[in-house]
Amino acid sequence: MSKSNLLFLLVFFLGCKKKQNTIKPVLSAITESVYASGVLKSEAQYQAFSSANGAIKDIYLKEGASVEIGTPILSIMNDLQLLNTENAKFAEQYAALSNNQGKLTDARSLITMQLRKMKNDSLLLKRQQNVWESGGGTKVELEQRGLDYEASKVAYQTAMSKFDELRRQLDFAALQSKKNLQISKKLASDFTLKSEISGVLYQLYKKTGESVNPQMPLALLGSNRKFVIEMQVDERDIFKVVKGQLVLVTLDSYPGKVFEANVTTISPMMNESSKTFLVSAAFIDPPKALYPFISFEANIIIQTKPKAMLIPISYLLNDSTVLLSNGKVTKIKIGLKDYKMVEVLNGISATDELVNPIQ
The missing domain is CATH 2.40.50.100 (RNA polymerase II/Efflux pump adaptor protein, barrel-sandwich hybrid domain)
Structure with a gap:
C-alpha cells in the first residue's frame, strides 16, 4: 500500500469524531455492460x-x-447532350440495315448478271472448243472465247467480293451507330x-x-422498413463485444422505453480521431416509426450473474482494496461491475462491515 494512502487513512481516523456509516456486502444480480451512443441509420441508406x-x-x-x-x-x-442524342438516333436510323436494303439488292443484281454472263461465256467456250476439235474455226477465236470466259469469271468473283464487303461495311456501320446511340443515351441518363x-x-x-x-x-x-443501430464503442471495450450480444437501447424519441437489439457487425478498423470502433445492431422488436439520425444510448450486455456479492464502487480504494469498520485495509479481487456496483470475488465475507474511504 502506498505512503499516500496510509497517510490518507491516518488523517481519516484522526479527523473522525463521530461514528462512521458502514455497509455490508449484498447478494444480488449484476450485469456488466459496455456503454455506447450514436444515431440510427436506415438500411441501404x-x-x-x-x-x-x-x-x-x-x-x-x-x-x-x-x-x-x-x-x-x-x-x-x-440541352447539348439532348441534341447529341438526337443526332446519334438519326445516324443509327440511317445506318440501319433495314434502310440499306437497296444497296444490297443492287449488289445482288450485279452478282446475278455476272453469273449469267459467266455461264454464257462458258457455254460459248465449249462450243468453240467443239468446233476447233472438228477442224473448224481458228485458234484466235478459241483463245478469244477463253479470254471472255476468264474475264466474266473474274467479274463474277469481284461482284461476290464487293457484296460481302458491302455487307460487312453496312453491318459495322449499323452496329457502330447503335453503340453510339447507346453511349449517347447513357450520357444523357447521367x-x-x-x-x-x-x-x-x-x-x-x-x-x-x-x-x-x-x-x-x-x-x-434509404429504407423505411429496417434501421441499423450504429454505435461508437471505445477501443478499451471493443474486445468485450461479440456478434449476437444483447443490446438495450433507449431513444430520445421514445422516452421511458427500452428496446432490445442484437449486435450484428463489428468494424475491424478503428476511427483514429475518436479512438472508437463502429458496432452495428438490429432491433428485435423495433418501434413503429423511425427516422434516420435519431440519437440513442445503448448498453451492450457483456455478462450477467443472477447472484453475486456486491459492494458500491465508491467503497473501492485504488480499485483493489476496501476499508473495514475496524480500520483494517483489505485487498480484494473484483469481478463484474456496472456504473454503481462491483462484484467481490474474494478478500471479504458477506458479514464484513465496510467504510466509505472518502466520506
Missing part, C-alpha cells in the same frame, strides 16, 4: 450523387416520397438522378436552378 455538371432543371419528387429502383428524382440541364433502391427519399440537398457537380450530394435515400 446512401447519399445520391450525379456524374454530370450543370444546374438542376426539374425536381420530380418531394421529401418523404416512396421510390423504387430507377425512379427519377431530379434532372440537370442538358443528367437524370435516379433511385438505386426501393425505399424513401428522405432529403433533398439542392433546389431547382442551383448548380451541382459530381462532388456534391444531391439527395439522401
Whole structure:
C-alpha cells in the first residue's frame, strides 16, 4: 500500500469524531455492460450523387416520397447532350440495315448478271472448243472465247467480293451507330438522378436552378422498413463485444422505453480521431416509426450473474482494496461491475462491515 494512502487513512481516523456509516456486502444480480451512443441509420441508406455538371432543371419528387429502383428524382440541364442524342438516333436510323436494303439488292443484281454472263461465256467456250476439235474455226477465236470466259469469271468473283464487303461495311456501320446511340443515351441518363433502391427519399440537398457537380450530394435515400443501430464503442471495450450480444437501447424519441437489439457487425478498423470502433445492431422488436439520425444510448450486455456479492464502487480504494469498520485495509479481487456496483470475488465475507474511504 502506498505512503499516500496510509497517510490518507491516518488523517481519516484522526479527523473522525463521530461514528462512521458502514455497509455490508449484498447478494444480488449484476450485469456488466459496455456503454455506447450514436444515431440510427436506415438500411441501404446512401447519399445520391450525379456524374454530370450543370444546374438542376426539374425536381420530380418531394421529401418523404416512396421510390423504387430507377425512379427519377431530379434532372440537370442538358440541352447539348439532348441534341447529341438526337443526332446519334438519326445516324443509327440511317445506318440501319433495314434502310440499306437497296444497296444490297443492287449488289445482288450485279452478282446475278455476272453469273449469267459467266455461264454464257462458258457455254460459248465449249462450243468453240467443239468446233476447233472438228477442224473448224481458228485458234484466235478459241483463245478469244477463253479470254471472255476468264474475264466474266473474274467479274463474277469481284461482284461476290464487293457484296460481302458491302455487307460487312453496312453491318459495322449499323452496329457502330447503335453503340453510339447507346453511349449517347447513357450520357444523357447521367443528367437524370435516379433511385438505386426501393425505399424513401428522405432529403433533398439542392433546389431547382442551383448548380451541382459530381462532388456534391444531391439527395439522401434509404429504407423505411429496417434501421441499423450504429454505435461508437471505445477501443478499451471493443474486445468485450461479440456478434449476437444483447443490446438495450433507449431513444430520445421514445422516452421511458427500452428496446432490445442484437449486435450484428463489428468494424475491424478503428476511427483514429475518436479512438472508437463502429458496432452495428438490429432491433428485435423495433418501434413503429423511425427516422434516420435519431440519437440513442445503448448498453451492450457483456455478462450477467443472477447472484453475486456486491459492494458500491465508491467503497473501492485504488480499485483493489476496501476499508473495514475496524480500520483494517483489505485487498480484494473484483469481478463484474456496472456504473454503481462491483462484484467481490474474494478478500471479504458477506458479514464484513465496510467504510466509505472518502466520506
